[in-house]
Amino acid sequence: MIILIITIFLSLVSTLPVYSEFYRWVDDRGNVHFTDNPASIPERDRDKTEIKEIPQTDKMEYNILEKGKEDSSEEMETLKPMETLKASEGLSPKEYVINLKPVGSNFLAEALLNLSIKANLMVDTGASITLISRSVADKLGIEQDSNLPKLPFSTTGGIVWQPLIMLRSLKVGDVEIKDIEVSISSSLKGLDGLIGMNFLDEFDVSINPATNRLILREDSPKGEIYGGHGKIWWTKKFRHYSDMIKDIKDIKRKIVSEGSSDLRIADIKEREEYKNVLSVIRHYENLLRELDSAASKASVPMEWREYP
Numbered sequence: 001m002i003i004l005i006i007t008i009f010l011s012l013v014s015t016l017p018v019y020s021e022f023y024r025w026v027d028d029r030g031n032v033h034f035t036d037n038p039a040s041i042p043e044r045d046r047d048k049t050e051i052k053e054i055p056q057t058d059k060m061e062y063n064i065l066e067k068g069k070e071d072s073s074e075e076m077e078t079l080k081p082m083e084t085l086k087a088s089e090g091l092s093p094k095e096y097v098i099n100l101k102p103v104g105s106n107f108l109a110e111a112l113l114n115l116s117i118k119a120n121l122m123v124d125t126g127a128s129i130t131l132i133s134r135s136v137a138d139k140l141g142i143e144q145d146s147n148l149p150k151l152p153f154s155t156t157g158g159i160v161w162q163p164l165i166m167l168r169s170l171k172v173g174d175v176e177i178k179d180i181e182v183s184i185s186s187s188l189k190g191l192d193g194l195i196g197m198n199f200l201d202e203f204d205v206s207i208n209p210a211t212n213r214l215i216l217r218e219d220s221p222k223g224e225i226y227g228g229h230g231k232i233w234w235t236k237k238f239r240h241y242s243d244m245i246k247d248i249k250d251i252k253r254k255i256v257s258e259g260s261s262d263l264r265i266a267d268i269k270e271r272e273e274y275k276n277v278l279s280v281i282r283h284y285e286n287l288l289r290e291l292d293s294a295a296s297k298a299s300v301p302m303e304w305r306e307y308p
Contacts, residue, residue: 041126098173098214100207107207109195109214112171114140119192121172123214125205127196129181130170133188137165142184149279151183152251160187161276164283170199175216177202201236227298234295238306241288245281245308252277 150161
């Protein structure tokens with residue numbers, strides 16, 4: 001599987017996604033990759049990497065479904081206990097083909113957010129998390145709430161703490177991921193957003209530039225299946241939430257250690273960045289707790305679970 005994940009670095013001044021330019025390369029298998037972080041480019045591919053500016057496209061149009069048109073059966077689901085199955089018992093991986101719109105050397109995919117808002121999102125295998133622009137967030141009715149948890153991102157203007165939300169649904173073609181983390185960026189110019197690896201990592205990913213198509217293949221389930229998912233899916237989910245909690249806690253410790261020489265602990269705790277860190281930790285601890293509860297209901301083995 002193509003996995004190019006940019007994690008949150010354990011320093012507030014380290015290099016995180018920058019939106020002024022993108023890097024494009026083709027690997028030995030002919031797959032096309034895009035990233036905004038040159039550090040994520042494999043060393044063997046760096047000599048054939050092209051630097052591309054973010055396309056300054058016209059403002060995108062949004063189509064809002066009429067009220068009452070949404071299928072209530074597609075509301076957020078919780079995992080339910082089910083009989084343990086073997087992957088060989090009729091479960092086979094699916095393949096999805098999604099038409100893309102080329103813009104320069106990049107590709108846009110039409111996405112449906114929360115089953116109501118259409119947006120054109122750039123496919124970016126180098127971004128760890130999916131991003132949407134502030135204008136798309138406004139269309140979704142997401143207010144600029146200071147109480148939203150925030151993640152640190154590096155932009156051309158410095159470190160920016162961007163709001164983190166959970167979309168009820170993100171659908172691209174026939175592929176739908178429910179309860180997905182999305183960050184809201186005010187730095188995206190002329191772009192609705194990016195589809196990051198927290199969406200793409202559910203699949204084997206390839207882009208066919210000749211036909212302008214994105215091909216997503218489900219991971220082949222192996223061994224026992226619990227709650228509709230195999231070991232790979234469960235371990236990835238647990239590891240992602242656990243790693244995020246550990247990484248953000250490291251940032252918290254860094255904030256305290258760097259400020260302790262000049263400020264009292266009580267003063268440090270009043271700083272905005274410290275409050276942001278606490279909010280993000282609570283956010284991921286809640287997600288991990290919900291995942292653990294779902295895993296217990298589905299009788300997922302303890303060795304498939306990971307905790308910070």
